Amino acid sequence: MTTATAEKPELKTFREETRAWLEQNCPPEMRKPVTSEDDVCWGGRKWKFSSDAQKVWLERMAAKGWTVPTWPKEYGGGGLAGEQAKILAQEMRALNCRAPVQSFGIWMLGPALLKFGTHEQKLEFLPPIARGEIRWCQGYSEPNAGSDLASLQTKAEDKGDHFIVNGQKIWTSYADKADWIFCLVRTDPQAKKHTGISFVLFDMQTPGVTTKPILLISGKSPFCETFFDNVRVEKKNLVGTLNAGWDVAKYLLTHEREMIGGIGDRGAAKPLGVFALEQVGADAQGRVADPVLRAQIAQFEVDEAAFRLTMERAMDMARAGQGNPAFSSVLKYYGAELNKRRHELMMQAGGSDALDWESPRSREGALARAWLRTKGNSIEGGTSEVQLNVIAKRILDLPGA
Amino acid sequence: MALVLTEEQGMLRDSAKSFLADNAPVSELRKLRDTRSADGFNRGLWKQFAEMGFIGVLIPEDLGGMGLGLVEAGVVMEEIGRNLTASPFLASSVVAATALLSAGTAAQKQATLPKIASGELIATLAVDEHSKHNPRNTALKAEKNGSGYTLDGAKTFVLDGHVADLFIVAARTSGAKGDLAGVTLFLVDAKTSGVKVERVVMVDAHNAARITFDKVAVPESAVLGKVGEGLVPLNAALSAGRVAASAEMLGIADEVFTRTVNYLKERQQFAKIIGEFQALQHRAAHLYCEIEFTRSAVLKALQGLDEGTPTAIGLASVAKSKAGATVTLAVQEGVQMHGGIGMTDEFEMGFFMKRARVLQELFGDATYHADLLAQLKKY
Numbered sequence: 001m002t003t004a005t006a007e008k009p010e011l012k013t014f015r016e017e018t019r020a021w022l023e024q025n026c027p028p029e030m031r032k033p034v035t036s037e038d039d040v041c042w043g044g045r046k047w048k049f050s051s052d053a054q055k056v057w058l059e060r061m062a063a064k065g066w067t068v069p070t071w072p073k074e075y076g077g078g079g080l081a082g083e084q085a086k087i088l089a090q091e092m093r094a095l096n097c098r099a100p101v102q103s104f105g106i107w108m109l110g111p112a113l114l115k116f117g118t119h120e121q122k123l124e125f126l127p128p129i130a131r132g133e134i135r136w137c138q139g140y141s142e143p144n145a146g147s148d149l150a151s152l153q154t155k156a157e158d159k160g161d162h163f164i165v166n167g168q169k170i171w172t173s174y175a176d177k178a179d180w181i182f183c184l185v186r187t188d189p190q191a192k193k194h195t196g197i198s199f200v201l202f203d204m205q206t207p208g209v210t211t212k213p214i215l216l217i218s219g220k221s222p223f224c225e226t227f228f229d230n231v232r233v234e235k236k237n238l239v240g241t242l243n244a245g246w247d248v249a250k251y252l253l254t255h256e257r258e259m260i261g262g263i264g265d266r267g268a269a270k271p272l273g274v275f276a277l278e279q280v281g282a283d284a285q286g287r288v289a290d291p292v293l294r295a296q297i298a299q300f301e302v303d304e305a306a307f308r309l310t311m312e313r314a315m316d317m318a319r320a321g322q323g324n325p326a327f328s329s330v331l332k333y334y335g336a337e338l339n340k341r342r343h344e345l346m347m348q349a350g351g352s353d354a355l356d357w358e359s360p361r362s363r364e365g366a367l368a369r370a371w372l373r374t375k376g377n378s379i380e381g382g383t384s385e386v387q388l389n390v391i392a393k394r395i396l397d398l399p400g401a
Numbered sequence: 402m403a404l405v406l407t408e409e410q411g412m413l414r415d416s417a418k419s420f421l422a423d424n425a426p427v428s429e430l431r432k433l434r435d436t437r438s439a440d441g442f443n444r445g446l447w448k449q450f451a452e453m454g455f456i457g458v459l460i461p462e463d464l465g466g467m468g469l470g471l472v473e474a475g476v477v478m479e480e481i482g483r484n485l486t487a488s489p490f491l492a493s494s495v496v497a498a499t500a501l502l503s504a505g506t507a508a509q510k511q512a513t514l515p516k517i518a519s520g521e522l523i524a525t526l527a528v529d530e531h532s533k534h535n536p537r538n539t540a541l542k543a544e545k546n547g548s549g550y551t552l553d554g555a556k557t558f559v560l561d562g563h564v565a566d567l568f569i570v571a572a573r574t575s576g577a578k579g580d581l582a583g584v585t586l587f588l589v590d591a592k593t594s595g596v597k598v599e600r601v602v603m604v605d606a607h608n609a610a611r612i613t614f615d616k617v618a619v620p621e622s623a624v625l626g627k628v629g630e631g632l633v634p635l636n637a638a639l640s641a642g643r644v645a646a647s648a649e650m651l652g653i654a655d656e657v658f659t660r661t662v663n664y665l666k667e668r669q670q671f672a673k674i675i676g677e678f679q680a681l682q683h684r685a686a687h688l689y690c691e692i693e694f695t696r697s698a699v700l701k702a703l704q705g706l707d708e709g710t711p712t713a714i715g716l717a718s719v720a721k722s723k724a725g726a727t728v729t730l731a732v733q734e735g736v737q738m739h740g741g742i743g744m745t746d747e748f749e750m751g752f753f754m755k756r757a758r759v760l761q762e763l764f765g766d767a768t769y770h771a772d773l774l775a776q777l778k779k780y
Contacts, residue, residue: 273780288780297780298771302722306694309719313404313697320405330690391689392682396662399677 014084018091025060027053031096033270036366043101044135045179061100062131068106071114075122076130082319104173105129105136107259109182109201112252116199116240125201137204138256139183139226140249141171147386149184150193150246154228156185156200163187163200163238165208165231171380175211175224178204182252188243199245201237208232218372219357219365253382254325257332260381272297272342276349293348300341307334326394333387336377343371402704404697406476413473417480420453425486427749433487434606440564441600441608442487447520450488457518459498459641465515470707471495471641475648475699482652485756487607489523491645492560497524499641500569500586504626504634509588513567524567526638527556527612534558534765536571536635539584541614543572550574550624552587552595552617558763562610563600566591569638570614574629584632586625593617605755640717643764644702647717647724650760651699654692654724654731657753661685661735668740681738688734695720695727715777718770725767728757 007015030053034040041047041054049055061067064078069085071077080088110129113122128134145151154167165185175181180203188196204211208231213221240248273288276297281289288294311331317323346367347354354371356362378384392398406414425446433441450456458474460466467473474495481490494517501513501524516522528536541554552572559568568589576583589596595617601609626634662685665676675681702720705713732754736743743750761767 271778271780273775273778277780286779287775294775294780295768295771298775299722299726299768301774301778302719302726302767302771303694305716305719306698306723309404309697309701310694313700316403316405320403322405330693333686334690334694385683388683388686389679391686396682396685396689398662398665398682398685399674 011083011087015087015091018088019094021064022091022095022097025057026095026097027057029053030057030098030100032098033096034098036363037370039098041099041101041132042135042174042177043103043132044177045133046177047132047135057098058100058132065130067100067132068110068126068130071110071126071130075114076127082315086315101132103129103132103135104138105134108138108252108255109136111255112182112199112248113239115251116248120236121239134179135174135177137172137175137178137181137226139169139172139175139181141169143168143170146171147383149249150197152184152186152197154183154185155189156187156198156233158187161235163233163235165200165202165228165233167228169226169228170223171214172211172224172226173222173380175204175226176213180204181209181226182239184245184249187245191243194246196243197245197249198242199239199248200233201239202231202233206231206233216373217375218369220369220373222373254328256381257328257387260332260336260377272300272345272349275346279349279351279353293345297345297349300338300345304338304342307331307338324395326390329382329387329390329394332381333378333384333391336384339377340374343374347371402708404700404704406472406700410472410476413469414476414480416453417455417477418483420449421480421484421486424449425484425488427485427752430485430487430606430752431749441561441602441606442489442564446486447488450490451518451520455490456494456520457514458494459502460494460514460518461502464510465518470703471644472700472703472707474641474645475703478645478648479652479655482649482654482756483656485605485653485752489525489561489564491642491649492525492565493517493523495645496526496560496638496642497567497569500526500625500634500638503637504586508622509625513588522567523561523565524569525559525561525565526569526571526642527559527562528571528635528639529558530554530556532557534762534769536584536632536639537581538578539571539573540578541570541572543574543585543587545574546618549618549620550587552589552614552619554614556612556614557609558601559610559612560763561608562612563598563608565610568596568612569625571631571635581632583629584635585628586631586634587619587623588625589614589617589619589623593619603759605752605759607756607759636714639764640706640714643717643721643770644699644706646760646763647695647699647702647720650724650728650757651692651695653753653757653760654695654728657731657735657750658685658688658692660750661738664739675738684734684738688731691727691730695723698723715774718773718777721765722767722770722774725761725770729761729767732757 029051041058065073065076066078069078069080069088073079106129110126113125140149142152142154156163156165180201182201184197185200186196187198208229210227211224214223214225215221276288276293283289314327350367354367357365357368393400454467455477457466458469462468498517501510513522517524530540531538543550543552568591570587570589571584572587573583574585595615597613599611601611603609665681665685668675698720702716705716735750736754739750742748
């Protein structure tokens with residue numbers, strides 16, 4: 001009574017080889033759960049590796065092209081088919097291997113360049129992304145143009161072989177740590193707001209670029225204000241067609257949404273129930289002593305499991321040619337809300353311990369800071385309300401208000 | 402295994418979809434209710450079910466079935482949910498068949514499964530004794546008596562009990578109420594002396610029954626599986642039933658949602674199509690998400706049980722809990738967004754709401770399964 005079709009022999013071989021390679025090459029330190037943001041490797045020119053293991057792991061994975069397993073080999077990728085990439089991800093999860101590098105270049109710019117970039121642009125930019133050598137930031141949001149992204153004002157004037165860019169961006173994640181920026185600029189101020197925008201790339205060390213961190217309620221500043229004062233950008237760094245940057249931006253946003261939606265799936269160190277058991281203690285049956293908290297955690301886990309399975313199904317559907325690009329809004333909306341819920345429950349379980357803001361015991365208030373940070377998940381990359389609008393209009397086909 | 406239906410499964414879905422929509426839509430359930438049908442389901446339709454091969458979907462080909470899996474049964478269940486088709490499919494073809502397949506001897510299988518597959522025999526599981534599902538609390542006593550056993554006690558919420566020919570009864574052969582071990586399954590012919598069946602017409606116009614066992618004597622050969630270890634086949638049957646009920650709830654949620662979104666696109670109030678209102682758009686979009694997550698959880702659980710993956714029990718609980726919560730939201734939003742018309746008996750929305758409530762309760766509700774998941778994860 002089984003419908004299981006056994007794995008194709010070539011995939012089975014691939015799985016065995018992959019597992020063997022990971023066992024051989026993934027350092028033990030890179031198989032422990034990430035406990036704080038500092039454990040995560042972001043790469044880039046200014047990156048200081050937290051350990052030799054972190055460096056070795058990135059180099060080995062990059063050499064195989066497995067930091068970006070599905071990208072073509074000539075651009076630094078692994079050239080894997082979707083099914084193989086899924087196996088690689090499964091095997092990495094089975095061994096608790098950390099991601100060798102996290103990067104906006106991998107998650108967002110890379111896919112956009114693969115779709116819209118010229119061969120020369122791909123050759124120039126993709127391999128350093130794959131190797132974790134260049135750290136990218138995203139120049140999208142502007143003051144007064146948050147959810148209404150297309151009303152951006154930063155302008156790029158055509159000067160023949162180059163543009164001169166002037167303006168200001170805000171909420172530029174890690175702009176102070178980034179090497180390059182992918183940036184939306186207005187190249188035709190006369191056109192309607194979606195049709196006068198272009199997508200350009202430039203080095204953050206170009207004269208005229210300055211950044212200033214924005215302190216958040218978490219006491220950290222992953223975001224910056226970024227200013228452009230007569231910044232020279234070569235024409236060869238225009239991605240896609242002039243004034244058609246909105247297409248690139250939209251495509252990239254679907255990847256950003258999937259990335260933010262997936263936050264809850266990464267970096268979760270300890271099952272919530274086990275954490276609660278340690279903090280709250282157990283009743284006579286060995287259950288979390290606070291029955292209401294236990295019930296809330298259990299219901300959260302049901303939703304989280306269903307969400308994780310949906311991420312898996314969305315990938316399988318995409319592979320089967322049944323995907324819908326607007327589905328990224330489903331994942332972004334729910335993933336962000338779930339991540340917020342998880343951290344509320346962690347704070348609830350942690351009790352007064354979780355309120356400790358700056359002792360070594362609390363790792364400088366890691367729990368509380370992470371909790372506060374999650375509040376931005378439903379704002380950044382399009383608010384939850386914007387995602388619901390997208391679902392209502394592009395999936396449910398409800399009439400525009 | 403990828404979380405998408407295979408081509409064959411898609412074809413089965415299409416044929417179940419058109420067959421049920423043509424032959425057993427919601428109006429058929431209304432007819433059964435309004436004519437106070439003695440059977441509570443249409444025997445002619447049941448025969449057609451057999452001809453389509455649905456009834457024996459899980460039963461091996463050499464025993465007269467289609468030899469397919471729970472994914473296929475789930476595909477049929479989803480369409481049953483969409484149409485609120487009343488039939489013993491869940492009780493007999495899924496739950497009872499799984500119990501027999503999981504623990505039956507060759508003789509037991511030979512005697513029952515071909516008849517179940519043909520629709521000639523309706524079997525059902527009798528497990529609950531209280532208003533809330535919990536198999537550990539089985540108290541119905543089975544005492545060794547010479548070469549056989551004597552059953553004493555009562556069961557409730559037995560699906561299609563008054564039309565069933567065969568009961569699979571969970572009884573206690575040792576230990577006390579609340580113990581995990583000591584439960585044994587028995588095959589009891591409905592005509593056995595001492596078996597008293599009282600039909601319950603439920604809120605959703607579907608069948609259940611209360612059954613009393615008064616010194617019911619059964620032979621040794623009535624034991625299904627091992628004495629005292631009935632939880633093994635019972636869990637197999639319950640898991641199949643839970644996931645199949647989840648698929649039915651998914652079908653209901655999806656159907657109600659489709660009808661509601663269509664209504665939002667045509668109904669005018671305040672000189673606007675109400676679907677233009679953001680308050681309704683956001684609720685509809687949220688519900689869409691919940692239904693998508695339910696679909697993933699249900700498919701994964703069906704596949705997990707078919708493949709016998711170690712996490713399948715947990716996946717079944719995720720599916721049942723998620724589907725229960727989602728279908729509840731879907732029918733509530735369905736009634737609310739339809740406004741007054743949603744409250745009328747003439748309109749079909751209420752039928753979905755009532756069926757959803759029954760399925761939510763069946764084999765453990767959303768909180769029961771969240772609790773089960775917590776127990777599995779040891780917190």
